[in-house]
Amino acid sequence: MQPKATSTVGASRADLSASDLEFVRKLIRDRGGIELDADKGYLVVARLQKVVSALSLGTLDQLLAELRSGRRRDIEEAVLDAMTTNETLFFRDSHPFPTLAEKIIPQILADKGTDDLTIWCAAASSGQEPYSLAIVIQENFARLAREGKVRIIATDLSPSMIERCREGRYSRFEVSRGLPPEYLERYFVPDGNDYVVKDSLRSMVDARTLNLTGSLASLPRVDLVMLRNVLIYFSAQTKKEILNRIRTLLRPEGYLMLGGAESLVGLDTGYERISFDRTVVYRPG
Ligand SMILES: C[S@@+](CC[C@H](N)C(=O)[O-])C[C@H]1O[C@@H](n2cnc3c(N)ncnc32)[C@H](O)[C@@H]1O
Numbered sequence: 001m002q003p004k005a006t007s008t009v010g011a012s013r014a015d016l017s018a019s020d021l022e023f024v025r026k027l028i029r030d031r032g033g034i035e036l037d038a039d040k041g042y043l044v045v046a047r048l049q050k051v052v053s054a055l056s057l058g059t060l061d062q063l064l065a066e067l068r069s070g071r072r073r074d075i076e077e078a079v080l081d082a083m084t085t086n087e088t089l090f091f092r093d094s095h096p097f098p099t100l101a102e103k104i105i106p107q108i109l110a111d112k113g114t115d116d117l118t119i120w121c122a123a124a125s126s127g128q129e130p131y132s133l134a135i136v137i138q139e140n141f142a143r144l145a146r147e148g149k150v151r152i153i154a155t156d157l158s159p160s161m162i163e164r165c166r167e168g169r170y171s172r173f174e175v176s177r178g179l180p181p182e183y184l185e186r187y188f189v190p191d192g193n194d195y196v197v198k199d200s201l202r203s204m205v206d207a208r209t210l211n212l213t214g215s216l217a218s219l220p221r222v223d224l225v226m227l228r229n230v231l232i233y234f235s236a237q238t239k240k241e242i243l244n245r246i247r248t249l250l251r252p253e254g255y256l257m258l259g260g261a262e263s264l265v266g267l268d269t270g271y272e273r274i275s276f277d278r279t280v281v282y283r284p285g
Helices: 018-032 041-054 060-069 073-082 096-112 128-140 142-146 159-167 181-187 236-249
Strands: 004-009 012-017 117-121 150-156 169-171 188-191 194-197 205-209 222-227 250-258 272-276 279-283
Touching: 012 018, 012 041, 018 041, 018 060, 018 073, 041 060, 041 073, 060 073, 073 159, 096 117, 096 128, 096 222, 096 250, 096 272, 096 279, 117 128, 128 142, 128 150, 128 181, 128 205, 150 159, 159 205, 181 188, 222 236, 236 250
Parallel strands: 117 150, 117 222, 150 205, 222 250
Antiparallel strands: 004 012, 169 194, 188 194, 250 279, 272 279
16 A cells, blocks of 8 residues: 555545655656655645645645646646745845845945846745845945845745735734844834835835746846755755856856855855855855
């Protein structure tokens, strides 16, 4: 008998056979480059159940049958979206943001010799990272912000996260994670139980869906790429391919920044590692 990944939903019990789990893992790998752990079947079941409910598909078996038929692109998209892990917070890891303001961005502007800047948040999730950057720009480069010289492109594989990013609406809990109270006051408007970003901030962020495993041709040349806490989901080969494509997009004076716990060690990508105080960035070689 095949081992089953199980979860209990309401009164009914939902199971996923080993071959179903493998089918879903392959689909997610092929479509999003994401490697789902084979021993996290319970997580896959829980996330699939959400799609069953959201699309009123009745049962997990019906969802799997539709997926296997390949007829319903919308279901495939919803499953891919549901399999993404979107954990994020404002000013994540803290130290990169003052270093960006005081050292990295001034260095880029000096090396370029111009006063325009294009930043790409390549796994923006629900928007806390691009809005943190927009605040850094407003606070430290007010003239550039006023004159519309800074463009922040926020992309993510997940359409639901990009929708949230565009909306810029955050719960009390979300704004309590990493956002200093004075910035909440200055850049957000309370609305019911939520806080919504002011237009001055939202207008700096251009949010769109983009799959990092696909073509980057829709993007302009960029000065700074924030590729934080996303490479962990990919195989070494996929990481290399993505990093190579990003290199062709980065201007020679630009930098790539990864998440606080990530590095390019062992990937042989040809980027040069540079430290600005505690913050590590990579220059295209
Ligand atoms: C853990 S979040 C990181 C958010 C933010 N960068 C941070 O550090 O707080 C990872 C994000 O990567 C996105 N992602 C996963 N695979 C992707 C892919 N192939 N292309 C683009 N985004 C992807 C997920 O949808 C998710 O929102």
